[in-house]
Amino acid sequence: MIDFRYHIVSLISVFLALAVGIVLGAGPLRDYIADELTGQVELLREEKEALRAELDVAEVNLQRRSEFISASAPALLGGVLEDRSVAVVELPGANPEVTEAVMTRLEQSDATVTARVAVNERWADPTERAFRSGIAQSLVGYLNPAPAADASTETILGQALGQALTLRDPANLEARSAEAENLYELLISSELITEVGAPTAPAYATVVIAPELVEEPADEAAVTELAEANVVYTGLAVDLAGAGEASVLAGGDAFQGDLVRAVRADEAAASVVTTVDGVGTITGQVTVPLAVAATTGGAPASYGFAEGVTAVIPEPTTLTPPDPATFAPGPVDAPAGSDDTGDTEPTDDATDGEG
Incomplete structure (x- = not known):
């Protein structure tokens, strides 16, 4: 059977970790963490916009290729x-x-x-x-x-x-x-x-x-x-x-x-x-x-x-x-x-x- 003291130690560890996190988040690391998260969000947004732009270009190019093939079809297929x-x-x-x-x-x-x-x-x-x-x-x-x-x-x-x-x-x-x-x-x-x-x-x-x-x-x-x-x-x-x-x-x-x-x-x-x-x-x-x-x-x-x-x-x-x-x-x-x-x-x- 697990000793009751084991549970006490585990709970103390959890609360200690929470306390440290709160102190650091509200203290000297607050601005750093906020800036880091903001930077990551901005980077993800830029990557998403870049991928969207690439997709738009690919779709336009595909459409143009289709139009080219369609326009060329009569000459290619004639006879x-x-x-x-x-x-x-x-x-x-x-x-x-x-x-x-x-x-x-x-x-x-x-x-x-x-x-x-x-x-x-x-x-x-x-x-x-x-x-x-x-x-x-x-x-x-x-x-x-x-x-x-x-x-x-x-x-x-x-x-x-x-x-x-x-x-x-x-x-x-x-x-x-x-x-x-x-x-x-x-x-x-x-x-x-x-x-x-x-x-x-x-x-x-x-x-x-x-x-x-x-x-x-x-x-x-x-x-x-x-x-x-x-x-x-x-x-x-x-x-x-x-x-x-x-x-x-x-x-x-x-x-x-x-x-x-x-x-x-x-x-x-x-x-x-x-x-x-x-x-x-x-x-x-x-x-x-x-x-x-x-x-x-x-x-x-x-x-x-x-x-x-x-x-x-x-x-x-x-x-x-x-x-x-x-x-x-x-x-x-x-x-x-x-x-x-x-x-x-x-x-x-x-x-x-x-x-």
């Missing part, structure tokens, strides 16, 4: 995608203002934006799997070429969207094929996608705008949900890359949950999907048309300012005129694994309700 048509696909959570900014840069590159569609949340909603499976069965008969016999529901849906935006009519290469129109209508009626800008012609390429992530998910359940959605949308990006001449996924790469980062981390996906990060900035937006051209004339790559990218910006690419006949289907293939000869008519049962 890059001449004779090319592009369909724009927005994923759930994409920023519409970013999409419109990217479309402006596509138009400055002399590309024709032929369609703009938004993928709805039910595309990746785990509670809608049975419904999507039923829709996939209805889509298979219109796919040309038909999917592999073991193709998953997600693959069938992804190929359907890609073909809906790119397939051409063999009798009129400037028009969409009947299969493309049927696929598109089924995807619309099933509410898997929403039409933002109706298709005016088949596209040679697609640009996919990724969800905008402003912070990491706050809890484990949200992290898991985002990761599962990214798996589905990575598959969609791969399927779109298999339709037309090129496909570019544009988004952010600042957070672990960003789709662009997920695609880049997937070796198989990264080998077929071109990615552009920083699409929320004018630099990323201007890069998108250049990436479409580079992919059309070369190979998939990653562009932007994130660690490990292929390059900040693609090398200039001169494209030869496209051959529209390449994207005009022949006779409809029978669904893979079917004994049908191509006369199979898709059923509409799956559109009557959620499986």
Whole structure:
């Protein structure tokens, strides 16, 4: 047991220290302490003002750089995608203002934006799997070429969207094929996608705008949900890359949950999907048309300012005129694994309700 005298000594020490502090603070050290504190406060204020001034200068310089890039964009992009048509696909959570900014840069590159569609949340909603499976069965008969016999529901849906935006009519290469129109209508009626800008012609390429992530998910359940959605949308990006001449996924790469980062981390996906990060900035937006051209004339790559990218910006690419006949289907293939000869008519049962 602690001796009572120990407590007495401790209390005396505390009060003695307080007394000394009071005496010194009110006595000969008072002015010194006050001056010292005043000087430190003044120094901190000056440092804060200096940092604010530096920040203001940095913001002005950044704004001027953005204005310079914007003013230079028409000269930089002009003719890059001449004779090319592009369909724009927005994923759930994409920023519409970013999409419109990217479309402006596509138009400055002399590309024709032929369609703009938004993928709805039910595309990746785990509670809608049975419904999507039923829709996939209805889509298979219109796919040309038909999917592999073991193709998953997600693959069938992804190929359907890609073909809906790119397939051409063999009798009129400037028009969409009947299969493309049927696929598109089924995807619309099933509410898997929403039409933002109706298709005016088949596209040679697609640009996919990724969800905008402003912070990491706050809890484990949200992290898991985002990761599962990214798996589905990575598959969609791969399927779109298999339709037309090129496909570019544009988004952010600042957070672990960003789709662009997920695609880049997937070796198989990264080998077929071109990615552009920083699409929320004018630099990323201007890069998108250049990436479409580079992919059309070369190979998939990653562009932007994130660690490990292929390059900040693609090398200039001169494209030869496209051959529209390449994207005009022949006779409809029978669904893979079917004994049908191509006369199979898709059923509409799956559109009557959620499986």
